Amino acid sequence: MRLTRQRYVITLIVCALVLILVSAFGLLMGPVDPLPLLREGRWERLRQIADFRLEGVVTASLVGASLAVSGAAFQALLRNPLAEPFILGISGGASLGVILALLFLPAQLVELQLSIGPVPVFLSSLSLAGFLMALLTIALVFAIAQRRGRVDPYRLILTGVIVNAFYAAAIMLVSALSGDKLRNEIIFYLMGGIGTAAGRWSELAVATVLVFIGIAIFMGQAKGFNLMAFGESAATSMGLNVNRHRLLALVVASLLAGLSVSLAGPIGFVGLIVPHILRMIFGPDHRLLIPVSVFGGAIFLVLAHSLLQIIPPEIGPLPVGVVTALCGVPFFILLMRRSGGSVGGSDR
Amino acid sequence: MLLPVMNKMPHNIATGKAFGLLLLICGLCLVAGLVSAGCSNDGPASRPTGEGEGGDASTPAVPQIGKVRAASVVPSVTELIAAMGCADQLVGRGRYCQWPPEILHLPVIGDYVTLNHERLIVLQPDLLILNTSDVSKVRQMSNFGIRVIAPRMETVDDVYQVIDLLGTELGAPQKAAALAAELRADLAEVTRSVRARSADDVDPTATPSEAPEPVRVLIAFPDLKGGAQVQVVGRDTFVNELLELAGGSNVVSNSGYVMLSMEAVANLDPQVIIISAPGDMGINRTDDQYQAAWSRWKNVPAVRDNRIFVLRQPYLTLPGPRMALAAKLLADTLRRPSADSAPQSQSDAETAAPGRQSAEAQP
Numbered sequence: 251m252r253l254t255r256q257r258y259v260i261t262l263i264v265c266a267l268v269l270i271l272v273s274a275f276g277l278l279m280g281p282v283d284p285l286p287l288l289r290e291g292r293w294e295r296l297r298q299i300a301d302f303r304l305e306g307v308v309t310a311s312l313v314g315a316s317l318a319v320s321g322a323a324f325q326a327l328l329r330n331p332l333a334e335p336f337i338l339g340i341s342g343g344a345s346l347g348v349i350l351a352l353l354f355l356p357a358q359l360v361e362l363q364l365s366i367g368p369v370p371v372f373l374s375s376l377s378l379a380g381f382l383m384a385l386l387t388i389a390l391v392f393a394i395a396q397r398r399g400r401v402d403p404y405r406l407i408l409t410g411v412i413v414n415a416f417y418a419a420a421i422m423l424v425s426a427l428s429g430d431k432l433r434n435e436i437i438f439y440l441m442g443g444i445g446t447a448a449g450r451w452s453e454l455a456v457a458t459v460l461v462f463i464g465i466a467i468f469m470g471q472a473k474g475f476n477l478m479a480f481g482e483s484a485a486t487s488m489g490l491n492v493n494r495h496r497l498l499a500l501v502v503a504s505l506l507a508g509l510s511v512s513l514a515g516p517i518g519f520v521g522l523i524v525p526h527i528l529r530m531i532f533g534p535d536h537r538l539l540i541p542v543s544v545f546g547g548a549i550f551l552v553l554a555h556s557l558l559q560i561i562p563p564e565i566g567p568l569p570v571g572v573v574t575a576l577c578g579v580p581f582f583i584l585l586m587r588r589s590g591g592s593v594g595g596s597d598r
Numbered sequence: 599m600l601l602p603v604m605n606k607m608p609h610n611i612a613t614g615k616a617f618g619l620l621l622l623i624c625g626l627c628l629v630a631g632l633v634s635a636g637c638s639n640d641g642p643a644s645r646p647t648g649e650g651e652g653g654d655a656s657t658p659a660v661p662q663i664g665k666v667r668a669a670s671v672v673p674s675v676t677e678l679i680a681a682m683g684c685a686d687q688l689v690g691r692g693r694y695c696q697w698p699p700e701i702l703h704l705p706v707i708g709d710y711v712t713l714n715h716e717r718l719i720v721l722q723p724d725l726l727i728l729n730t731s732d733v734s735k736v737r738q739m740s741n742f743g744i745r746v747i748a749p750r751m752e753t754v755d756d757v758y759q760v761i762d763l764l765g766t767e768l769g770a771p772q773k774a775a776a777l778a779a780e781l782r783a784d785l786a787e788v789t790r791s792v793r794a795r796s797a798d799d800v801d802p803t804a805t806p807s808e809a810p811e812p813v814r815v816l817i818a819f820p821d822l823k824g825g826a827q828v829q830v831v832g833r834d835t836f837v838n839e840l841l842e843l844a845g846g847s848n849v850v851s852n853s854g855y856v857m858l859s860m861e862a863v864a865n866l867d868p869q870v871i872i873i874s875a876p877g878d879m880g881i882n883r884t885d886d887q888y889q890a891a892w893s894r895w896k897n898v899p900a901v902r903d904n905r906i907f908v909l910r911q912p913y914l915t916l917p918g919p920r921m922a923l924a925a926k927l928l929a930d931t932l933r934r935p936s937a938d939s940a941p942q943s944q945s946d947a948e949t950a951a952p953g954r955q956s957a958e959a960q961p
Contacts, residue, residue, distance in 0.1 A: 299861050
């Protein structure tokens with residue numbers, strides 16, 4: 251499949267349309283039936299419910315897009331089909347940050363108010379703590395894995411796995427020592443959830459800006475990702491500064507992953523499965539794969555989130571990660587069987 | 599592959615820094631863990647359950663011949679035993695049994711998840727009271743010669759049945775009957791005063807057949823992370839029973855303690871929202887922050903009228919001897935015009951259950 255301008259444009263337009271469609275579905279899905287409200291003309295209530303659902307849809311699309319694009323980048327950079335956004339221990343770090351902030355932050359600091367120019371911006375310091383711990387984790391993992399400024403993918407993965415195990419133990423320690431109810435709270439957080447009670451649009455605005463910057467950087471690097479597929483030495487001989495490219499891309503991918511955890515907790519599977527599925531459908535060219543991952547991740551997670559909204563409460567609150575895995579795995583297996591087994595970023 | 603890495607560690611400055619950072623994080627986590635242990639519901643009062651208590655455990659306070667020696671991991675049952683005046687028959691308690699203060703010196707024998715077998719063997723209670731979900735441990739414990747009961751404790755009626763059962767098991771039927779009678783009287787008093795007040799409130803011009811509409815109430819539990827779902831008190835629960843006694847009607851029609859979407863709950867239009875945030879939960883949250891979780895639903899009556907009340911009393915959700923107190927608390931809360939108004943006067947509250955709430959300060 252050659253990437254022509256025509257194919258590129260059509261694909262992206264179709265993706266955008268599907269995302270809009272799925273978002274509309276997400277706005278319609280929910281425990282409250284809007285029709286009676288409409289008939290009674292209760293516009294204010296309808297507006298509030300729409301606002302509430304829109305926040306969930308926007309969060310889901312931001313988180314899904316970040317995770318999928320980050321996963322696509324990790325798979326290309328580490329040349330490992332098992333790579334995913336959380337492979338460097340970012341989920342563990344961010345989760346620990348959020349949990350510690352949850353337990354120990356004094357009341358006055360739970361909500362931060364900054365002002366960007368005249369606009370007041372409210373940030374949850376829980377999300378901020380998660381993001382800062384993600385940053386710290388990235389610094390830690392790279393500092394451990396680097397050797398004279400060079401980052402070897404295998405050492406990096408190994409370090410990430412070990413650091414993640416360490417964080418997992420730390421989280422278990424904290425939750426084992428906490429009381430009953432706090433432990434529940436921690437477990438629910440670790441399942442990942444979308445949306446907040448308080449309506450933090452300013453936080454989502456900040457996150458949106460960051461996600462778009464990340465995506466823009468990846469779009470600029472798309473050719474580099476393609477060259478990396480030929481192997482390090484081949485990429486170097488074709489004029490790519492492999493080290494610089496890899497370092498920048500890894501840091502951006504990690505930041506996007508950290509951002510998603512601080513917004514919605516660690517939601518597994520999106521970052522692993524979505525890029526694979528999209529690679530099978532659209533081919534391995536990252537000039538297309540990167541933007542398609544953005545849309546694909548957003549569509550996938552918004553859909554999963556919306557489907558969750560119609561599950562009756564008797565079944566219980568299902569974490570969105572359950573749905574992503576339950577729906578994603580059969581689809582992935584189907585695609586893998588049909589594509590004849592060529593899976594992953596390394597086998598071409 | 600690992601060995602050369604280890605060898606190089608001290609020589610490589612960057613790695614050294616990273617190692618230092620790792621150590622720092624290690625230390626932080628440990629400190630955090632320990633502090634969190636301190637902050638959790640094992641308050642300072644329960645701290646000395648270590649060595650000294652272990653010594654006590656092996657030589658319990660001279661049990662009188664014939665008296666059944668009991669241990670309970672269920673907070674409400676422990677509280678009932680103490681309220682019956684049988685605290686002297688208790689030889690061990692659960693980790694979450696924090697009331698009344700007189701039982702805090704007892705050795706901890708476990709919690710809902712694990713039992714400390716060695717301590718139980720040393721203490722040799724005749725009777726062990728577990729949560730209903732622990733029934734799998736019954737056989738195991740009877741191997742040690744300990745009789746195990748796991749009574750259901752989910753409704754007001756259950757409380758009376760358990761009191762009766764404890765009276766038989768502990769050989770103190772009179773004490774049990776006295777406590778049950780006292781509790782019945784206290785609850786009847788709450789019901790009576792609720793009726794009297796609502797009769798006062800009724801518009802004198804209205805026809806006598808028009809009973810006042812009960813207040814539509816939502817009782818929710820807080821979520822520290824402020825998620826889009828909220829755990830609420832549904833029908834067929836202990837708290838719901840108390841709420842109805844207190845003259846409120848639950849807006850939630852689901853059964854049990856359920857998680858619901860905020861939008862579904864808001865659309866039920868409660869007139870009063872009660873947030874139950876017992877002390878061991880909201881260690882670092884103010885009432886304002888819990889109330890803020892509802893601020894986006896401005897036209898929900900409870901939000902509009904500023905009638906979101908945060909109740910920190912741990913006994914609100916605990917079936918046990920303080921249930922009349924909880925019903926009284928709910929009734930008083932429902933009468934508050936807004937969250938800004940002061941709660942009912944202390945002297946008023948004390949008439950419901952004299953003596954049993956004087957030292958309300960929980961750890």
